[in-house]
Amino acid sequence: MRWKGRAQSENVEDRRGRGGLIGRKSTSFGGIAFFGVLLLFLFFGQGKNLLNIGGDSTSQEQAPSQQRTDGKQDEAAEFIRVVLKLSEEVWGNIFARSNAHYQQPKLVIFSNSVVSACGRTSSGAGPFYCPGDNKIYIDPSFFSELTRMGGKGDFAKAYVIAHELGHHIQSLQGISDKVTRMQQRMSKMKSNQMSVRLELQADCYAGIWAHHTEKKHHILEQGDIEEAINAAYAIGDDHMQKRAGMGVNAASFTHGSSKQRAHWLKIGMLHGDVSKCDTFADLR
Ligand SMILES: [Zn+2]
Numbered sequence: 001m002r003w004k005g006r007a008q009s010e011n012v013e014d015r016r017g018r019g020g021l022i023g024r025k026s027t028s029f030g031g032i033a034f035f036g037v038l039l040l041f042l043f044f045g046q047g048k049n050l051l052n053i054g055g056d057s058t059s060q061e062q063a064p065s066q067q068r069t070d071g072k073q074d075e076a077a078e079f080i081r082v083v084l085k086l087s088e089e090v091w092g093n094i095f096a097r098s099n100a101h102y103q104q105p106k107l108v109i110f111s112n113s114v115v116s117a118c119g120r121t122s123s124g125a126g127p128f129y130c131p132g133d134n135k136i137y138i139d140p141s142f143f144s145e146l147t148r149m150g151g152k153g154d155f156a157k158a159y160v161i162a163h164e165l166g167h168h169i170q171s172l173q174g175i176s177d178k179v180t181r182m183q184q185r186m187s188k189m190k191s192n193q194m195s196v197r198l199e200l201q202a203d204c205y206a207g208i209w210a211h212h213t214e215k216k217h218h219i220l221e222q223g224d225i226e227e228a229i230n231a232a233y234a235i236g237d238d239h240m241q242k243r244a245g246m247g248v249n250a251a252s253f254t255h256g257s258s259k260q261r262a263h264w265l266k267i268g269m270l271h272g273d274v275s276k277c278d279t280f281a282d283l284r
Contacts, residue, residue, distance in 0.1 A: 151231030166205030204277035207268020
């Protein structure tokens with residue numbers, strides 16, 4: 001992916017180096033559930049109590065820390081800023097075409113743990129979007145984890161950021177609220193199925209980002225598309241269950257199978273069109 005030297009977003013808060021000690025207390029949630037059950041809890045705000053175990057009040061917002069200057073971490077931060085900037089252009093244009101204003105999200109870079117309107121969260125939960133404050137939260141150390149899981153390369157990382165941005169779009173569209181309300185009246189299994197639809201739509205929206213960014217800026221290099229699709233495979237629920245040594249249990253899926261995730265990402269990349277990302281269509 002050709003991203004170096006591109007314009008960077010101003011909408012990034014760098015909170016690395018803060019909250020580390022408290023973060024260690026809450027690492028009991030870490031490592032297992034990123035992009036899975038725990039993230040779902042965060043996303044729907046159901047995990048508030050659960051996530052507060054490790055710390056005191058969730059209302060202490062911390063001031064952005066000084067940016068650290070160590071090489072690898074800073075390259076990751078620069079990369080995040082570039083992807084966010086490109087997304088501001090893509091989604092700004094898409095909203096403008098329907099005469100709507102795109103409310104740009106803030107993105108918080110953190111290390112160890114972070115406090116958001118969704119509670120206190122440790123890095124182990126993976127990147128997440130909190131609809132309560134319209135912010136995306138990413139600990140760049142997740143990218144090494146993604147590589148270990150089979151999601152190698154820059155474009156795989158971009159897909160993860162674009163997926164979280166997809167949740168922001170869903171929040172602006174009122175889709176996430178609607179789904180949450182529906183889930184309150186559903187069985188666990190049905191509720192999981194709704195989560196899968198929401199997640200697959202975020203994957204499709206990530207594809208939309210890729211489609212328009214490539215069209216305008218020609219950022220893709222040989223192998224990039226495969227990188228993103230491999231990442232989508234790697235974080236599919238079936239793949240993650242197998243990787244954790246568990247049997248594959250489709251009823252417990254919250255994010256979709258590897259095949260579904262790769263499919264919807266491809267749909268977004270192919271069409272670049274929100275109307276093609278209707279993962280709820282057959283419910284109507
Ligand atoms: Zn998601």
